[in-house]
Amino acid sequence: MNRLKSGEVNLGTSIMAVQFDKGVVIGADSRTTTGSYIANRVTDKLTHVHDRIYCCRSGSAADTQAVADIVHNYLQLYTQIHGAHPPVSSAAGMFQDICYDNKDALSAGIIVAGWDKEVGPSVYNIPLGGGLFRQPWAIGGSGSTYVYGYCDATYQDGWGRDETVEFVKNTLSLAMARDGSSGGVIRMCVITEDGVERLFVPGDKLPKFWEGREVLSGPVKKSVEPAAMAIE
Amino acid sequence: MDHFPTNWGRPRNDAFDAYATYPIHQRPYNGPKDSFADGVQRTQQPIVTGTSVLAIKYKDGVMMAADNLASYGSLARFKDVQRLHQVGNYTVIGAGGDMSDFQYIQYILEELSIDEISAQDGHELGPVEIHEYMSQLMYARRSKMDPLWNSLLIGGFKDGKRFLSYVDLLGTTYSASTLATGYGAFIAQPLLRKAVEGREDVITEEEARKILEDSLRVLFYRDARSLNKFQIAAISSAGVSISDSMQLDTAWSFAENIRGYGAQTQ
Numbered sequence: 001m002n003r004l005k006s007g008e009v010n011l012g013t014s015i016m017a018v019q020f021d022k023g024v025v026i027g028a029d030s031r032t033t034t035g036s037y038i039a040n041r042v043t044d045k046l047t048h049v050h051d052r053i054y055c056c057r058s059g060s061a062a063d064t065q066a067v068a069d070i071v072h073n074y075l076q077l078y079t080q081i082h083g084a085h086p087p088v089s090s091a092a093g094m095f096q097d098i099c100y101d102n103k104d105a106l107s108a109g110i111i112v113a114g115w116d117k118e119v120g121p122s123v124y125n126i127p128l129g130g131g132l133f134r135q136p137w138a139i140g141g142s143g144s145t146y147v148y149g150y151c152d153a154t155y156q157d158g159w160g161r162d163e164t165v166e167f168v169k170n171t172l173s174l175a176m177a178r179d180g181s182s183g184g185v186i187r188m189c190v191i192t193e194d195g196v197e198r199l200f201v202p203g204d205k206l207p208k209f210w211e212g213r214e215v216l217s218g219p220v221k222k223s224v225e226p227a228a229m230a231i232e
Numbered sequence: 233m234d235h236f237p238t239n240w241g242r243p244r245n246d247a248f249d250a251y252a253t254y255p256i257h258q259r260p261y262n263g264p265k266d267s268f269a270d271g272v273q274r275t276q277q278p279i280v281t282g283t284s285v286l287a288i289k290y291k292d293g294v295m296m297a298a299d300n301l302a303s304y305g306s307l308a309r310f311k312d313v314q315r316l317h318q319v320g321n322y323t324v325i326g327a328g329g330d331m332s333d334f335q336y337i338q339y340i341l342e343e344l345s346i347d348e349i350s351a352q353d354g355h356e357l358g359p360v361e362i363h364e365y366m367s368q369l370m371y372a373r374r375s376k377m378d379p380l381w382n383s384l385l386i387g388g389f390k391d392g393k394r395f396l397s398y399v400d401l402l403g404t405t406y407s408a409s410t411l412a413t414g415y416g417a418f419i420a421q422p423l424l425r426k427a428v429e430g431r432e433d434v435i436t437e438e439e440a441r442k443i444l445e446d447s448l449r450v451l452f453y454r455d456a457r458s459l460n461k462f463q464i465a466a467i468s469s470a471g472v473s474i475s476d477s478m479q480l481d482t483a484w485s486f487a488e489n490i491r492g493y494g495a496q497t498q
Binding site: 047069183203 | 307415455
């Protein structure tokens, strides 16, 4: 089943997180693949590591689940020890430590996003090597390659909640339409000071874009009846 | 143990291809070279590919289905491709695998049809002849180590008889009242067999369509190289009819309340 063609890496996912004035919107598709078999078509890739800190997981499902579980545990300890909610930067730092120190063994692309009292909203991208990159918006997973252009052309600073949700929904929909390793439903979380709101877009209600004819050769013609030869 | 010395020390992945069979192996050759022939390229791995094709026999004839997608690896590159092709008045050929090779097959069959028409011998090419021609062609190409990288279903109705057979890049052929290629062979075939076997002479056109649609839906759920846009071809005494592209209803609302992957509740 795991017949990866040369160059095809199993980073099957489209994930993203975008910061806005009051919080962050994170989103992901719901497809988990083993090769080209869809092992789970309704996956939840938005993982709670703290009440106001979530991570989006891409890459190996096993690796990212293991890492997220460890960070979840560390953050529970942090909360007990410090008596306060951890900043998003600390959570991101924990992810980075694990991903960097085990870079040879892990296949994990993680986006950490959330809200804290000190800084407000923030988004951190931790790609394969274990580097840490804070960005106003971050995309990841195999599907992200198809939407860099759309995101670069569309993103604006200063958006509110609704525009940001629209941006995430459209971006993921475009990525899911082209990437075979992404698909299913769109799951989103809006994380603000007041709480976490879960949003769900089912697979048959995704925003649609251009679906028209791409192949220039026309439709199948019925076979031409031979015209009788004119005989004088 | 790898018995082939030319593979020793070369890259391979024990997980899925311990004998480095793919792409196709070629022994090193150190004799006289033909510069022209060296420029000739051969299909050794499929590039732009189509996925499953399904087909069943029903009361009035044969029905075949395929989606409209040609993938480029995992990229859903061409989303409006016709993988069901009419040949003459009695046959439809459906292809999975390399789409450039399928376009070449369409060209070959077009030439064949023209030759047959101009022969004016009172005979017309039916599905039996098309299948025999294709199996000869596919096996000959495989024996030259230059396969047409396709799995084909050939279905038709002529002289009151239904026909449905399979031929692939190796030249393997078989026939049954339900057939499927690619992922369909694993996922759809059991569903097709359950619905059809023993009832070929009873199933109406509407029921046949529903059986194929149900299988296509499962394939859309589980095959990461499929698309929810497909066509169904029906061949009966009324001739060949390939439908316009259609879309299927899918169920997702049950997923709304799923959280996490283990202990997570939020």
